[in-house]
Amino acid sequence: MSAVENVLSVAACLLVLGPVAVSLRRASWVSGFIYAAASGLCALLAIFGIARLIGLSGDSVLTLPLGLPWIGAHFQLDSLAAFFLVILGVGGAVISLYGIGYGRHEHDPMRVLAFYPSFLGAMTLVLLAADAFSFLLSWEAMSLLSWALVLTHHQEADTRTAGYVYIVMAAFGTIALLLAFGLLAGAEGHYAFDAMRGTVRSPVLAAIILGLMLLGAGSKAGLVPLHVWLPLAHPAAPSHVSALMSGVMTKVALYGFIRVAFDLLGPLAWWASPAVIILGTLTAVFGILLAMMERDLKRALAYSTIENIGVIFAALGLALAFRANGMTAAAALAFTAALFHIFNHMAFKSLLFMGAGAVLNATGTRDLDQMGGLIHRMPVTSFLVLVGAVAISALPPLNGFVSEWLMFQAVLMSPAIPQDALQLLVPAAGGLLALAAALAAAAFVRIFGVGFLGRARSPAALSAEEVDRFSQTAMGLAAALCVLAGILPGMVIDRISTVSRAILGGQLPVQAHEAWFRIVPIAEGRSSYSGMLVLLFIAVSASGAAWMVHRLASHRLRRAPAWDCGFPDANPATQYSAGGFAQPLRRVLGADILGAREAVFMPEPGDLRPARLTVTVDDPIWRNVYSPVGAVVSHVTTRMNGLQFLTIRRYLSLVFLLLITLLVGLMLWA
Amino acid sequence: MGMIAALLVQGLQMLLVVAVAPLLVSIVRKVKSRLTRRQGAPLVQPYRDLIRLMRKDVVLADNASWLFRAVPYLVFASTWVAAALIPTFATGLQFSWTADLIAIVALLGSARFFLALAGMDVGTSFGGIGSSREMMIASMAEPAMMLIVFSLALIAGSTQLFTVAQFMASSEVGLRVSLGMALVALVIVALAENARIPVDNPTTHLELTMVHEAMVLEYSGRHLAMIELSSALKLVLYVSLIGCIFVPWGIADSDAGDSLAAYVLAVFLYLLKLGVGGVALAVFETSIAKMRVFRVPNFVGIALMLALLGTLLLFVTRSL
DSSP states (O other), rough: OHHHHHHHHHHHHHHHHHHHHHHTTOTHHHHHHHHHHHHHHHHHHHHHHHHHHSSSSSEEEESSSOOOOTEEEEEEOOHHHHHHHHHHHHHHHHHHHHHHHHHOOOOTTTHHHHHHHHHHHHHHHHHHBBBHHHHHHHHHHHHHHHHHGEEEEEEESHHHHHHHHHHHHHHHHHHHHHHHHHHHHHHHHHHHHHHHHHHHHHHHHHHHHHHHHHHHHHHHHHHHTTTTTTHHHHSSSSSSHHHHHIIIIIHHHHHHHHIIIISSSSSGGGGGGHHHHHHHHHHHHHHHHHHHHOBBBBHHHHHHHHHHHHHHHHHHHHHHHHHHHTTTTHHHHHHHHEEEEEEHHHHHHHHHHHHHHHHHHHHSBBBBBGOOOHHOOOHHHHHHHHHHHHHHHEEESSSSHHHHHHHHHTTTTTGOOOOHHHHHHHHHHHHHHHHHHHHHHHHHHHHHHHHSSSSSEEEEEEEEHOHHHHHHHHHHHHHHHHHHHOOOOOHHHHHHHHHHHHHHSSOOOOTTTSSOBBBBBOOOOOOOOOOHHHHHHHHHHHHHHHHHHHHOOOEEEEEOOOGGOOOOOOGGGSSSHHHHHHHHIIIIIIHHHHEEEEEEEETTOOOOOOEEEEEEEHHHHHIIIHHHHHHHHHHHHHHGGGGGHHHHHHHHHHHHHHHHHHHHHHHHHH | OOOHHHHHHHHHHHHHHHHHHHHHHHHHHHHHHHHTTTTOOOOTTTHHHHHHHHHHHHEEEEEEOOOHHHHHHHHHHHHHHHTTTTSSEESSSSSSSSHHHHHHHHHHHHHHHHHHHHHHSSOOOHHHHHHHHHHHHHHHHHHHHHHHHHHHHHTTTTOOHHHHHHHHSTOOOOOOOOHHHHHHHHHHHHHHHHTTTTTTTTSSSOTTOOSHHHTTTTOOHHHHHHHHHHHHHHHHHHOOOOOOOOHHOEEGGGGTOHHHHHHHHHHHHHHHHHHHHHHHHHHHHHTOOOOOGGGGHHHHHHHHHHHHHHHHHHHTTTOO
């Protein structure tokens, strides 16, 4: 069997696993069985993907007599699809493993089990599809199955709202994709990807298609201003589904964008790239600022997903700009940075969402201000979440820093770009990306500091229990990925080079032979970084210093009440809260960018009411764009509602009128 | 030059920065005291303080976690590794390719990340206020620093610090507007990162505007000693960084096979640069008042804007 047939059979197994789960619903072991099977199948997907990337198998295609009769269903496994297959396989395998433990706590497990494996299968099909029809069909299946998963806890009103907003945005995105593929296919209707690649398009048409892809794939990935559904829907789902949606599904959306923008569309004019760069950087800053202000743990993680998507889009835009100017090496660098970040984000965001799920199970709350002190009660989870927090804050020696570093190296290649507009834009974008990275560190100090450190802020946090072994193993694997990709970045880069050679015709120098696992993206004198050595140096000097101090100076330790400048307060409410921690940045940046407002109510002397500080932070895009649009739509539909209650006579006359209008129109046209 | 000698120079450099770090702090203190007509403590006082702290018991808060105990060593190690990568008196060192300037900035970011977490660990209000403000200042200072790195990298064509330093010492550089902007921005960032006046006050413990000192309030004994040593090391790091980029003369080059005399001279010059930097810092701190904490973003914002302008200038024309 060829590689694509193998992957297709795995996808088919995943698709039927959902119905199998329904038929086995009476069995007590069904939950564990389905998650274990999904985990194994995803691991197979990852293996097939890796086999393609290291060159054990070539590109393979398959046409099945399905779908539209005169087209058939085309499937293909090339290096780009294989890379994303690895993302999907690794993410899916780890998260499904977590599901074995986490799924036990679900009080209505069938609501997840019926859709979960099929959701994985639909995402696999999106990656394999090689014609517009099967791509859109799988995309829709992915959207609808994830929507069904978001609605798992449909008894809660918030979840229903989230599901509604999600389905509306998904429909909007699909319309944009439909138009994009319609334009790609052209008047002759070449629906197969191979035929689309060969077509020559005018720069304006190509830019329009790129814009439609930004709308379609961007809305699924969470690009500002189409992100509004993401912080609602991702947290509403059960935590392993949240992890899957944030860690993997957003990547499938990015795959759609990359497939069209870099592969099918052919060369793009340089002026198409600034839109991608600007949207990406704005998304990054905006997302992380909202994450900084958010009290709900899972929602803060969802906002941080938006930030990372922005960073990836910015790097992709940079790659488009370089490619339009024929700078293949620089384009490969930016493209590699983007793909590396996609891999990293899969690893640490899955880890963090799984950690959030563990906390949610243990404490029953997502509110940071109800947690605290979990590092004592849940040591393993806390340690692994700390690894994820360090990784996502782009700190060396973990993986987040490597992709950030590659991105800055790509920014530094840009003075060679001939266009003035890009020359002014790129350094500003680089500065904003640095700002987003610094804010990410602040946001994750806040999440970990308020949620896991300090004293327990609620009885539930005080009595939290460590999670089960499956969940711990899954989080441990994801954390290990973060560390490994950080200290062995050359191995990841060499795999990505297979993709960039196929897509861009250029690649980074081979990193496998570099000493000490360092990476040299351009040339030796220019820049190099070795995560392995940094980790080694830190470990040696930290343990050496600790050993020296304990050996030569003192190693005695006394426990005593906290000092707190002589006024320790026993009430845990006196600790810094999530809102308090965000206050400096809320005043400095939040007031201008997010329109955050503070209102102080100070009662008159003698008045016995308590003083009150009210802080309002909400998404300005929701306030200024979606609310007015929603109000207009609701107003118009209420008015049109009368049309439902006409007599048959009126309907007939309306049809007649329409017919006359159309005929008159046709007559005038001719 | 042989491998052994190169390793020796590297080791000597790493030991030297740790050894002189308390001295630099005490020079700043001494000069500040003399400027305000006080006698001031003797120059060895910080060493005595460190030894005294090392010998004392650690008094740990009841609910402090393992993270709280690990952080002092982690912070010290990250700062030390970052400092070891700065060419102080010699360039072309072994392992200087481990991390470039971007990674050095990020290593300091790691140190700050863990220190801010430690501030939150005991669950006191002082720790929280310090951590949140430290992260606020850092989220302004770090992008500014990254833009300064961009400027330098564009001028020197490399982000490797030793290449930048070698390039700056060569005659190709000349006077540049963008370098001037980068220098001012770097000084502002250094003041903010080292918690110096006007951003923070390193000498007060009981003032509500405090940032860094509030964050480490719960530390005692050897832990406090490690943290004090790390912040002194960070000050040395920034002064050395400014020195090796903007006053790069007299740095020995181990690739060029310099003689022993050249190295001795280079060490002497380096110590001189540190001393001048310390005196300049003391004079500056004495002549300016501490800012309100919400004025700090404006101050650090100046650095951000200057660094951005410098980078933009370089993008538009490579000669300025």
